[in-house]
Amino acid sequence: MADKLLRVEGLVKHFPITKGLLRRRSGEVKAVDGVDLSIGQGQTLGIVGESGCGKSTLARCILRLLEPTAGKIFFEGEDITHVEPKRMRSLRRQMQMVFQDPYASLNPRMTVRDIVSEPMAVHGLHKGKRRERVGELIERVGLNPEHGNRYPHEFSGGQRQRIGIARALALQPKLIVCDEPVSALDVSIQAQVINLLEDLQSDFGLTYLFIAHDLSVVRHISDFVGVMYLGKIMEHSDRVGLYAKPLHPYSQALLSAVPIPDPVKEKERRRIILRGDVPNPSNPPSGCRFHTRCFRSEEVAASGEDPVTIGTVNTRQVARVCVDEVPSLEEQGEGQGHLAACHFAKQKQVI
């Protein structure tokens, strides 16, 4: 595994919940609860999941914008989990971030030129040639270099996202973490930004960690995809495996819920409608975290295809093992490296 640019082992991030004037600790939100992943040089790993599943926290922990509670992060083989601030600063040259909200992530009082050249000033790079370099970057992301003197409010959402990308590129990083980079944009603009990200990847050999809730966008851009639910990775596979042969019932439900822009197909489709909402991450369900909404576990309990002990959760009959035991993320199905954390993983075509 030495060739992986980024490797994360057992990453945990708990946020304390405090109460009262003395801020006594009364519990914790288990935002990320034991995540392993790795990304090879030049590849894209997509992380999908619904809001509150911990995907953004995961991204921030990897860049050490948040201090992880436990676990290890390796960048180019170096353990960066606890490196001192000075070393971290120089490491950040290698890893940059593109944020979701192009309105909130650019300082409204700085010109575009200042925004894009700031990282170079902080790291003391390209002295004397900064202006030129900024012009190149602005042009590279598809903006007019003459607009360098303008302020963010003079640009549309898509153009602002391009400015954010130019800023991330300024230090020639190896890894770019994109946290929902296109979800605030209109569809016609989304496609422009996705194409730009892909072009930049092939030109500069960039590695992306791409966080999004839109499964079709993630399929387009990713080589590998991880599906997160309540702080854990439920399924991890290459792109083809996940979308054509999803194994975990949660991935199946998620995929089947994505509406398809084709009236005939869409009306014929039978979708899996999950009951209820995502449970509170400060008190996640025991065993498999998905068992409170899982149709597969009910199926197994009802059909008796595997002889299982039956448990009851809020009047639902489910397999007992799902309530008691945490399923480990392990290779299942036919594909190599197709991992699923489910006691009863079974392929199901849903698209």
Place this chain on the structure above:
Amino acid sequence: MTEPLLSVRDLKTHFQTDDGVVRAVDGVSFDIFPREVFAVVGESGSGKSVTALSILNLIPKPHGKIVQGEILFHGQDLLRLKDEELRQLRGNKIAMIFQDPLTALNPVFTVGHQIGEVFRVHRGASKKQAHARAIELLELVDIPRPDQRVDEFPHQFSGGMRQRAMIAMAVALDPDLLIADEPTTALDVTIQAQIMDVLLKVKDEFNSAIMLITHDLGVVAGVADRVMVMYAGRVAEMSSCSDLYYNPKHPYAWGLMTSITRLDQERKDRLLPIQGTPPSLLQEFDYCPFSPRCPHVQDVCRKEYPVLRQCGSHDHTAACHFAADPGWEPPVELVAEKVS
């Protein structure tokens, strides 16, 4: 042919800003028929929400103003109604569901109180009757344990449940028209599927028509009978749902179809986005507003505004000079779809 429930004719809603007049909606006409799902699709700033707000005269004043047009509901022009008459109509015959249920619900009253309020105000029901009706409605929108949930406050509800409560409130008085402005945009996909189910269920239950405003072409495909595509404050294309998806005529509609990532098709190596960005609405268009971005632009597009013209079937219109007889082929992706 049945009489339309709602007829909007040449609606113009403008906003006064420091930079000049923003023509948010500039000459939009359409009909909504009883019991149909009429979808309005467009990107941000295309005027779809302003169109909806204009129907109920909820345009923020004094900056916004409906400067022209007629909005006929059951043959009655809503723009001529007095405030009091309009208030009788809102929530009663025409109800609205907003994108963000947390800001649309009052945080200091229980959900049941707010749903029951419509019965007390519009029907003169007693508190007890209103409470009982609120429980029935919560049950209808599939909220578990409605008899307990009814006395909870909005912050105790999840996002999906709040939107259900909003739907319950909207259909409380059996409206003829339900305007849903991006009802699922703030929700996760699995919850979105639940909410669309509930919306269609109450539509059947109460025989309402739905005006569904959204930017999500996937959602539209599953539920809409007819679709109106808006661009730069005007109608770009209007047709039945299947015509729009399998036989779009306006290059903007094509562009929308080809720029999205789709799970039902092979992954494309490259997306085909629409170039450029939408135009500023500070100007009055005497040319095609899409022409600066259009891959098939001709001289006439830069000189003349294209009126809506019929193309293909009788209820299919598009605002493109070449809609009826395009001299170009639609993108390969769409043709392939049509054949299969």
